[in-house]
Amino acid sequence: MPAERIRDHAVPVAAARRRLLRADRARQLADLLRHQVRTGGFPGGALPLEGAIGEEYRVSRNTVRQALDLLRTEGLIERQPGVGTVVVSEKYSHGLDRLQGLAETLHEHGDVTNEVRTVGPVTAPAPVARRLGLGEHSDVLCIERLRRLNGLPLSLDLTYVPMDLGTGLLGCDLEHTDVFRLLETLAGQPLGTAEITLEAVNADAHSAAVLEAPRGSAVLMLERLTHLADGRPVDLEFIRFRGDRIAMSGLLHRAL
Amino acid sequence: MPAERIRDHAVPVAAARRRLLRADRARQLADLLRHQVRTGGFPGGALPLEGAIGEEYRVSRNTVRQALDLLRTEGLIERQPGVGTVVVSEKYSHGLDRLQGLAETLHEHGDVTNEVRTVGPVTAPAPVARRLGLGEHSDVLCIERLRRLNGLPLSLDLTYVPMDLGTGLLGCDLEHTDVFRLLETLAGQPLGTAEITLEAVNADAHSAAVLEAPRGSAVLMLERLTHLADGRPVDLEFIRFRGDRIAMSGLLHRAL
Numbered sequence: 389m390p391a392e393r394i395r396d397h398a399v400p401v402a403a404a405r406r407r408l409l410r411a412d413r414a415r416q417l418a419d420l421l422r423h424q425v426r427t428g429g430f431p432g433g434a435l436p437l438e439g440a441i442g443e444e445y446r447v448s449r450n451t452v453r454q455a456l457d458l459l460r461t462e463g464l465i466e467r468q469p470g471v472g473t474v475v476v477s478e479k480y481s482h483g484l485d486r487l488q489g490l491a492e493t494l495h496e497h498g499d500v501t502n503e504v505r506t507v508g509p510v511t512a513p514a515p516v517a518r519r520l521g522l523g524e525h526s527d528v529l530c531i532e533r534l535r536r537l538n539g540l541p542l543s544l545d546l547t548y549v550p551m552d553l554g555t556g557l558l559g560c561d562l563e564h565t566d567v568f569r570l571l572e573t574l575a576g577q578p579l580g581t582a583e584i585t586l587e588a589v590n591a592d593a594h595s596a597a598v599l600e601a602p603r604g605s606a607v608l609m610l611e612r613l614t615h616l617a618d619g620r621p622v623d624l625e626f627i628r629f630r631g632d633r634i635a636m637s638g639l640l641h642r643a644l
Numbered sequence: 645m646p647a648e649r650i651r652d653h654a655v656p657v658a659a660a661r662r663r664l665l666r667a668d669r670a671r672q673l674a675d676l677l678r679h680q681v682r683t684g685g686f687p688g689g690a691l692p693l694e695g696a697i698g699e700e701y702r703v704s705r706n707t708v709r710q711a712l713d714l715l716r717t718e719g720l721i722e723r724q725p726g727v728g729t730v731v732v733s734e735k736y737s738h739g740l741d742r743l744q745g746l747a748e749t750l751h752e753h754g755d756v757t758n759e760v761r762t763v764g765p766v767t768a769p770a771p772v773a774r775r776l777g778l779g780e781h782s783d784v785l786c787i788e789r790l791r792r793l794n795g796l797p798l799s800l801d802l803t804y805v806p807m808d809l810g811t812g813l814l815g816c817d818l819e820h821t822d823v824f825r826l827l828e829t830l831a832g833q834p835l836g837t838a839e840i841t842l843e844a845v846n847a848d849a850h851s852a853a854v855l856e857a858p859r860g861s862a863v864l865m866l867e868r869l870t871h872l873a874d875g876r877p878v879d880l881e882f883i884r885f886r887g888d889r890i891a892m893s894g895l896l897h898r899a900l
Binding site: 417420484486532578580640641 | 667668670671672673674675676678679680682685700701702714717718735737740741742743761762767769770771772788802834835836837838839840841842843844845846848849850851860861862863864865867873882885887891892893894895896897898899
């Protein structure tokens with residue numbers, strides 16, 4: 389530590405400032421490239437050569453390298469010897485404009501399968517009972533699923549459902565069907581609205597292991613309380629999406 | 645590494661399974677407590693004693709301890725000697741239901757101030773020019789701001805604005821006013837819609853330092869292309885929210 393401090397002091401101010409500016413520019417470039425990765429902007433998943441990127445964005449090759457390093461750390465791209473830099477993790481968009489299950493949303497991209505890790509009735513913790521409009525100490529069905537798209541882990545979902553619908557869910561094909569679809573069939577009416585909250589959290593060791601992601605990797609966490617069309621809350625969920633595989637997109641309006 | 649593997653093999657299967665179940669339960673408890681932290685569910689910011697939490701949620705004290713550890717790692721709570729466990733980081737909700745600037749959204753919580761780190765014209769990188777509907781090699785105003793609420797860093801925002809509006813922005817009070825509000829004044833019309841994408845990413849070293857957050861901490865990243873009411877795109881932004889301080893909330897509808 390002292391050695392590093394001494395070295396830092398020895399660096400001329402101008403050089404330190406240059407390094408700082410480069411870090412800013414690298415992040416700014418990484419943000420633009422990330423958008424292209426996410427929207428399929430690199431045909432065949434191959435990124436241009438460093439020199440070409442530098443020319444297009446009018447930045448030095450060192451800045452390009454640092455930007456690519458950032459995206460590599462995020463697990464989006466990789467440098468492959470003899471091939472160049474390629475996109476290795478496709479990022480899928482989950483809609484913010486409409487309430488949809490994962491399989492519904494991603495049906496164009498492949499098959500969503502669910503590994504059911506836990507399923508069974510539990511006594512609802514007080515906040516769960518409250519939010520689902522149930523009496524204290526009511527039972528709820530608790531389901532934990534690891535959800536995969538074409539075999540790759542996407543999310544770890546914990547779901548609480550009131551037992552009148554939960555009992556029916558126990559007999560359903562939870563491995564291949566969205567809970568949303570099953571609930572609509574069992575309730576005989578469509579879903580209505582859902583209150584959602586999105587947060588970014590670092591994956592704890594256990595969640596990371598289940599999602600096959602590095603420990604501490606950023607997770608997009610979705611908390612969702614879904615109501616039937618008649619207004620009754622029937623589905624409280626805590627969903628951890630792998631940050632490198634899922635983004636949420638939508639359209640906001642200025643006027644209410 | 646080999647030592648650890650040996651030790652793992654030596655653990656009886658039942659004990660390993662117990663540990664796994666406890667990790668699941670701890671995460672599930674942490675999710676419920678996180679909701680209460682975020683929604684002000686602990687009066688005075690003080691969490692109940694471990695024993696009381698265990699009783700309410702019907703889990704062991706070890707599970708409670710592990711859940712509190714998870715929330716402490718996320719920077720939401722802290723154990724204070726002689727006081728107990730307290731909420732240390734308030735988490736603010738940014739709306740997904742309406743397009744609003746940060747100061748507009750958080751005005752009830754205090755003053756948003758912006759430290760302008762960069763402001764000036766740059767040649768628009770090709771994807772920026774394209775998305776803002778500008779000709780190749782047009783200039784855009786590039787603004788980077790560190791945004792604080794009551795002095796605490798909340799987000800690092802990079803903004804690109806076409807120069808016809810950008811020149812006007814240069815003379816405005818960017819330190820105390822949302823760009824949204826300034827754009828509406830300069831353009832003489834309200835904003836219309838914005839296409840947004842939310843992602844969870846790990847903060848790179850430099851962003852983390854600017855946001856005064858631990859390196860690698862989860863960041864809620866918002867990419868937003870905002871249009872005037874007449875449809876013209878005028879504001880492309882890349883915003884990094886500190887994951888421990890901002891969540892995005894809204895209401896989704898099942899029917900379109």
